[in-house]
Amino acid sequence: MTNCEKLKGFRDFYPDENAARQKVFDKIEKAVQSCAFRKIDSPAVEEVDLYRIKSGEGILDETFNFEDHGGREITLIPELTPTVARMIQNRKDLNKPIKWYSIPRCWRYESPQKGRLREFYQLNCDIIGSDNAKTDAELLYSATEVMRILNLEDSYLIRLNDRRLLESILESYGISKTEEVMKVIDDKEKLTKKEFKEDLTTLGLSHSVAEKADELTDISGKISQKTEEIESKIPEDKKAREAFERLENLETFLKAYNIRDKCRIDLSIVRGLDYYTGLVFEGFDSEGEYRAIFGGGRYNNYLQLFGNQELPAVGFGMGDAVLEEIMREKNKWPDEELSTDVYILNVDENKSREALKLTKELRKQEIRTEVNLSKRSFSNQLGYADNINAKYVVIVGDQTASSRVEVKSMDDGSEEIVEKSDLVSYIK
């Protein structure tokens, strides 16, 4: 006998647990499929180089990476986007725009904690080859469709921003180190006002500029209510003007999709520094108690790192850990239970073959049918049937000789004698 524990941060899903999770995943797939995203599937393992491109050597500490027997440096995928980029660059013939989704497992070597696991599932939706406000709105809409189908419509808000807009305003303040400043802005939520401004002055910003950056990144609210304030702050240059008009355009399309009220502009949203070139957004529970439920943005300069095709892209990811926490808290997580249509009970072993024949008939009609496999008593069999939530118990006993069976409804306990030839239609 050996150590029989699973690894820390990994999960076992027993049938009742898996049935509930499967229902959630099926709904998610239904939502994104209705939005005409196409499912792809891809390796769980890739070469480390694929991640070095953007993440450098830091990726080695955060992933499950190793040398295989052939000396290749490989890793369990920590995210899907590099794989998507690789797959798209390997096919020049794909019609644009490309709309792909998948729900791969991803692995990160982090300390497991609330909402953060070492192995998790992550929905990825990307639209590649189209760069306009309508496409941004389509992607945001898809995320809201997922939330709607999960009955979380009233439980979240999207906070969005445009990095070009933020960057151009920061530049107009005379800030040159916009990357470093954006890193501080990314942390703003975790900092006090004082800490935030101190971090900025440490970067060389004057107190008054730090003050202005603080005021700027305090802007948040309904887009239509903030456009005037934002417009008053943008400098007179093309980049700022384009970003601002894009935001106005986005607002129009969000209105057409009727999801405008789910969205807030928030100039402190930056989402790290890895990919994003324009729109960035995060979906949060309305109370703001959890990590982001989903997040994403536009990454127009990313695909070309993986091949010759220059393709703009926008996408989002949604992990299953935070989603599950919120759904459980809101009582939206499905019941964890087994379902069975029919249990075939045989009163004695002589009836076994008869029972198997009936079992086969029902299963052929896609009726989920369990049959007694052991030598056990009538009441033991009934208990098992109850345990697997059988809707009906078909009793193969003395009636069987006369081509009939007794059917017991486990819902109301009623019993009826049914001709075997009528059994399928009786059950269905």
Add this chain to the structure above:
Amino acid sequence: MTNCEKLKGFRDFYPDENAARQKVFDKIEKAVQSCAFRKIDSPAVEEVDLYRIKSGEGILDETFNFEDHGGREITLIPELTPTVARMIQNRKDLNKPIKWYSIPRCWRYESPQKGRLREFYQLNCDIIGSDNAKTDAELLYSATEVMRILNLEDSYLIRLNDRRLLESILESYGISKTEEVMKVIDDKEKLTKKEFKEDLTTLGLSHSVAEKADELTDISGKISQKTEEIESKIPEDKKAREAFERLENLETFLKAYNIRDKCRIDLSIVRGLDYYTGLVFEGFDSEGEYRAIFGGGRYNNYLQLFGNQELPAVGFGMGDAVLEEIMREKNKWPDEELSTDVYILNVDENKSREALKLTKELRKQEIRTEVNLSKRSFSNQLGYADNINAKYVVIVGDQTASSRVEVKSMDDGSEEIVEKSDLVSYIK
């Protein structure tokens, strides 16, 4: 730009390819669910110790194993059975018999070749906690149900054996090294008669005993037609008698399931030496051109290696690589194509918002709807709609002002003017 290749022996599935594969997997799940197997899900990574139990250090050469940052020896799972054993031993409260299935990815560090990949999917079905011929038949039947639902009913046969039966007959020949002899029998198919007998005499068997072992393991055919011959060879001991009666019993239940004609007894079937204690079986294409499509057997002494519960078990595995090859060869692999219900075409950008509103209405009804996201011509949009196999194109143009749209059927090219309020029912 970097190296953008996937790893050798791993696979990318583009949307059209994935759609076909998904159809196959969905069918498989439907079959095993109708047989009341319950889906589980489990980690892709386990501690190496879990495999050492049965496979020893040899497992290290054949798997993707490594030390994680915490110094744990871990591996991508090469098979599911140890995980199933671990999960069952961690729960004493599960009702028996337990019927579980899953289709995990597995990874093996082998040279990729026809029907053998480094990353593959494998259907696993197990019945745990029941040891009788009826349970064996139920498991075999489940495998045949999978083959039936995939339209492979006429394309395969099951060859089965009972290891106790074979072992007891070999022992009656005075053979003591039955394990080594069974290893040679396992290879029989790849050997000439001469090589086979030489390998046996090398193990110390006399020429006449090697001859008898050869004759014995040549026995194959319909079970009912071979029972007499087998009975004439079994020794007068309890083990042999029990195994023989179990075989006769199994035959009766296979008949009840009406799958007797899919099964052949074949005394050369051994299936390695790792787990199996009784029934062993393999599903082969009728022409015998491929590796086994599926294989399994009874492993009654295995679960207890992982915990305190002593539980008999029987199971089978079916990888997707050989299955795909055979389905393709038989023209049973689904068409690789995208499917789309509706493409919403806007004649000019002014109609974009109108188009998005319609899109949203259709998607809410789970109609898979694509909408034009780019500025492009009427004919370009129509070409894209054709490319994604849209059934209908809804043209949002001048008619739209009057609350109507034009609907073009892409099947027959017919066009009709439809009230927007009737659109959902028209499409459905």
